[in-house]
Amino acid sequence: MIEIKDNILTQEISELIGKYGNGREALLPILQQIQAKHGYVSEFAQQEIANALDIHPVEVYGVITFYSFLGNKKKGRHIIRLCRTISCDLAGKDAIIRTLERELGIKFGETTKDEKFSLEFINCMGMCDQGPAMMINEQVFTQLTPHKIVDILKNFR
Amino acid sequence: MPIKNKSVIFDRENLNKENPKEFLYKALKMSPSDLILEVRESGLKGRGGAGFPTGTKWMLASAAVSDKKFVVCNADEGEPGTFKDRVLLDEFSDLVFYGMIMCGYAIRANKGFVYLRGEYRYLLDKLLKYLDKMHEENLLGKNILNSGFDFDIEIRLGSGAYVCGEESALIESLEGHRGESRNRPPFPVNTGYMGHPTVVNNVETFATVPIIISRGAEWFTTVGTLNSKGTKLISVSGDCKEPGVYEVPFGISINDILKLVKAENTKAVQVGGASGHCVPKEQFDRALSFEDLSTGGSIMIFNESRDMLHILKNFMEFFVEESCGQCTPCRIGNIKLLEGVEKVEAGDCALSYIKELIELGKSMQLASKCGLGQSSPNPFISIMTNFENEIFSQR
Numbered sequence: 001m002i003e004i005k006d007n008i009l010t011q012e013i014s015e016l017i018g019k020y021g022n023g024r025e026a027l028l029p030i031l032q033q034i035q036a037k038h039g040y041v042s043e044f045a046q047q048e049i050a051n052a053l054d055i056h057p058v059e060v061y062g063v064i065t066f067y068s069f070l071g072n073k074k075k076g077r078h079i080i081r082l083c084r085t086i087s088c089d090l091a092g093k094d095a096i097i098r099t100l101e102r103e104l105g106i107k108f109g110e111t112t113k114d115e116k117f118s119l120e121f122i123n124c125m126g127m128c129d130q131g132p133a134m135m136i137n138e139q140v141f142t143q144l145t146p147h148k149i150v151d152i153l154k155n156f157r
Numbered sequence: 158m159p160i161k162n163k164s165v166i167f168d169r170e171n172l173n174k175e176n177p178k179e180f181l182y183k184a185l186k187m188s189p190s191d192l193i194l195e196v197r198e199s200g201l202k203g204r205g206g207a208g209f210p211t212g213t214k215w216m217l218a219s220a221a222v223s224d225k226k227f228v229v230c231n232a233d234e235g236e237p238g239t240f241k242d243r244v245l246l247d248e249f250s251d252l253v254f255y256g257m258i259m260c261g262y263a264i265r266a267n268k269g270f271v272y273l274r275g276e277y278r279y280l281l282d283k284l285l286k287y288l289d290k291m292h293e294e295n296l297l298g299k300n301i302l303n304s305g306f307d308f309d310i311e312i313r314l315g316s317g318a319y320v321c322g323e324e325s326a327l328i329e330s331l332e333g334h335r336g337e338s339r340n341r342p343p344f345p346v347n348t349g350y351m352g353h354p355t356v357v358n359n360v361e362t363f364a365t366v367p368i369i370i371s372r373g374a375e376w377f378t379t380v381g382t383l384n385s386k387g388t389k390l391i392s393v394s395g396d397c398k399e400p401g402v403y404e405v406p407f408g409i410s411i412n413d414i415l416k417l418v419k420a421e422n423t424k425a426v427q428v429g430g431a432s433g434h435c436v437p438k439e440q441f442d443r444a445l446s447f448e449d450l451s452t453g454g455s456i457m458i459f460n461e462s463r464d465m466l467h468i469l470k471n472f473m474e475f476f477v478e479e480s481c482g483q484c485t486p487c488r489i490g491n492i493k494l495l496e497g498v499e500k501v502e503a504g505d506c507a508l509s510y511i512k513e514l515i516e517l518g519k520s521m522q523l524a525s526k527c528g529l530g531q532s533s534p535n536p537f538i539s540i541m542t543n544f545e546n547e548i549f550s551q552r
Contacts, residue, residue, distance in 0.1 A: 025351075027333035032275075032314055066335040066481075067316035069275045085237045086431075086471045087394040087457055123319060123475055124431075125276040126240035128394035128457070129401045138278045 006044055012037070013048045022053055027063060031070055039079075040071045068122075076111045076118035078156050082134040085124035091131035092144075099146040103153055116157070159248060162417065164404040165380060165388050166368050167249055177251050180367040181296060184259045185304035187370075192263045193219060196366060198374035200386035204361035205231060205322075206429060206453030207528070208385075211362055217346040218264040221354035226266035228257050229350065229357040231327060233274045235319040236430035237475060238455035241390035241402045242360040246273075246280050249364055250287050254310060256363030258301065259370065260356055261308045269310045270350070272327050275317045284312055319479035323527045324357040326481070337483045338527035359453070361390055381407035385446040393418045395427075395458035411441040414456060422461045425544070430455035431472040432532035435465075435539040464551075465544040469536055470498045476533040487530025490521040494537045504552040511541055 016033055020026035030049055034041050041049075041064050050057040064070045082088075082096060101107055104117050111118040127133035130142035141152055160167055184192055197212025218226060230253060234242040245253060257269045273281065288310055291297040299307050318336045320326045325339035328350050349355020365387065369377050378386050385407035394400045397420035405414065411426050426436045428445070429452040436443060436450065443449050459468060473495040482488045497514045500506035518534030525531045541548070 024333040025331065028316065028330065029313065032316060062335055063333070067275075067318050069317035084471075085475060086427075086468055087238055089471055090395055090459075090463065122276070122317070123479060124235060124237040124239075126234055126243045126274075128238050128240055128392065131394070135276070140279060 009042070009045055010048050013045065013052055017052050024053060024055065027053060027055075027060065028067075031060075031064060035070050039077065040074045043072070046072070074115075077116050078136055079118045079120060080134060080136050081120045081122035081125075082108075083123070083125050083127065083131065084121040085128070087124075087128035088131035088133055093132045095146060096132045096134070096144050096149060099149045103149060159402075160244060160390070160404055161399060161401040162403045162405075165406075166365060167245070167252075167390070167404055169248065172252075175371060177255060177367060177371075178294075178296065180371040181255045181258060182302055184255075184367070184370045185262060185302055185306060189219065189263045189265065192259060192370070195370060195374050196263070199369045199377040200374075200381075200384075201362065201365060201369060201377070202385065202447060203359055204365065204389065204453065205359035206236070206451060208447040208451055211358060211366070214346055214356055214358070215260060215263050217344075218266075218354045218356045221347050223353050225268075225351070225353045226261075226264050227350040227353055227355040228261045228264070228266050228269035229324075229327065229331070229345075229355055230257055230269065230271040230360055230363055231322065231324065231357050232271050232277070232360050233315050233322040233327060234277070234360070235274060235322045236432065236453055236455050237472070238392060238394050238427065238430045238457040239453055240392045240394075241454045243277060243280070244402045245360050245364050245390070246277065246284065250284055252364040252367050253360055254288070254291060254297070254363075256358075256366040257310060258297070258308050259366050260358065260363065262304075262306050264354070264356060266354075266356070267307050267309065269308065270331060271310060271312045272315060272321070272331060273312055274315045274321075278314060281312060281314065288312070318481075319475075320481045320527070320529050323529060326527065327357060328355065335481070337481050338529075340526065361454070382444070382446045382448065384448050389445065389452075390454050391445070391452070391456050392454050393456045393458065395456075396420060396423065396460035396463070397458050405445065407446045408444050410444050411436060411450075414445070415441065415458070418458070420458050420460070423458055424461045424463060425459045425465065427455070427457040427459070427468075427536070428452050429535075430457075431475050432529070432535055434535055435468075435543060437543040465540050466498065466502060466548050466552075469540045470495070470502065472536040473498055473533075476529070480529060480533070484524075484526040484530060486521045486524040487526070487533065490517060490525070490530065491533055493517060494534065498537075501548060501552060508545075508549065511545075515541060 016030045046060045108119045132144045133142045201211045202208040321330045321336040326336040330336040345355045397418040399418045428450045476491040480487045521534045
């Protein structure tokens with residue numbers, strides 16, 4: 001079973017190489033695609049990408065761990081990122097933190113047991129005039145209130 | 158969400174009357190050197206905040222000898238409190254792309270990149286659609302508007318790293334590396350993307366160029382101050398009734414901005430984001446300009462109820478997390494400054510130690526490798542200096 005999964009991943013990576021080329025500059029777009037599809041970049045994927053681009057796997061690992069939107073560990077299917085920067089903070093971020101933690105039963109930095117949600121902070125996401133703001137995956141939610149959080153989460157459960 | 162006040166430059170109604178496509182047509186009829194001259198004459202300076210003269214940057218890249226050159230639009234708008242590029246990319250992407258094409262034409266580059274921050278991923282599809290439309294209308298691709306000039310634009314996404322807004326870190330990221338800044342010199346205009354001459358400009362800078370070409374450098378110089386020509390988009394957030402993006406002439410005072418956005422009981426204004434300066438009430442007559450208060454556009458307003466130490470702590474936590482860790486002054490320095498703030502918070506900090514930390518901040522400004530560490534001590538120094546009484550009287 002694992003072997004079949006790995007074969008599919010190898011196939012995916014070679015398709016991405018076909019699209020973006022095998023130059024070093026293709027690394028970030030390839031990682032972004034793998035991350036978007038699988039939620040993380042596994043060690044196997046890192047190795048395969050390194051082979052395809054003819055670079056050391058450590059180079060791939062180094063890039064993944066540098067960028068906050070890339071990860072080498074599996075997280076929840078929906079990643080909730082709440083802006084913690086000052087404008088959102090002044091607009092009432094702390095109440096949103098408490099609501100999210102209570103609704104999901106986890107703390108920031110954790111993933112729910114059913115692997116549906118992960119809670120993270122994000123630095124300024126450019127919604128400072130409409131705070132508090134958060135992203136769920138790529139979707140942006142603004143002017144959050146505790147009640148709004150309950151409604152939003154319903155749509156993702 | 159559109160620009161909130163009556164704009165001089167970014168006014169869609171006016172632009173539609175002028176037909177922005179004509180701007181591009183006009184630019185491609187000029188000689189590349191005349192185009193650069195026009196941008197130089199206008200006095201346009203980089204809208205990202207550093208304020209390097211755009212015409213000079215283009216001239217340097219144009220003079221560099223290489224078989225390939227590149228144009229990069231820095232849409233990695235990560236400075237806390239800034240969101241004007243989001244509005245520009247959403248509503249004035251035509252001007253941004255035209256500006257990039259003009260730059261390519263001026264320096265003889267055939268390829269442009271937009272480095273769009275990952276947080277703005279939701280704008281990507283719209284932007285790609287617009288690029289397709291430009292291809293169909295022969296505004297992009299081979300032989301643009303029968304000028305004989307070829308240019309194409311590719312959009313690359315960032316992945317959530319503030320430091321990639323620094324131009325050399327951005328180029329590293331484009332090349333598929335960790336976004337760690339490079340030593341400068343050599344500057345990107347000589348040794349940029351893949352070692353080729355590269356112009357990196359802010360979204361707003363590119364978007365302004367077509368207007369300068371259309372209305373002329375002289376028109377542009379009628380607005381602003383002696384060394385800061387034209388208007389500036391500001392992103393206003395914090396304690397005010399009307400937060401949002403405004404277009405204001407350079408030279409406008411903090412007081413006038415506060416009136417514009419209906420702010421009351423204001424105690425302090427953070428100009429230039431986390432890496433900017435905190436301006437106390439006594440200095441609200443100071444002006445937004447490269448000569449006085451320089452900003453990439455972030456204006457954050459704090460009213461009398463806010464705790465300045467809490468604000469400073471938020472900024473320092475931001476820098477500790479976003480420092481790339483490559484150079485020691487920035488990696489260690491920011492942690493030391495944050496620890497200092499936490500000591501003050503705990504009521505356990507000697508005033509003399511804060512003085513030492515301010516000196517450390519000054520060393521960081523001198524010794525850090527890139528703009529991040531060179532500017533991250535700014536809020537510490539300005540808040541600890543301007544609000545020393547408030548901070549220490551409470552603890």
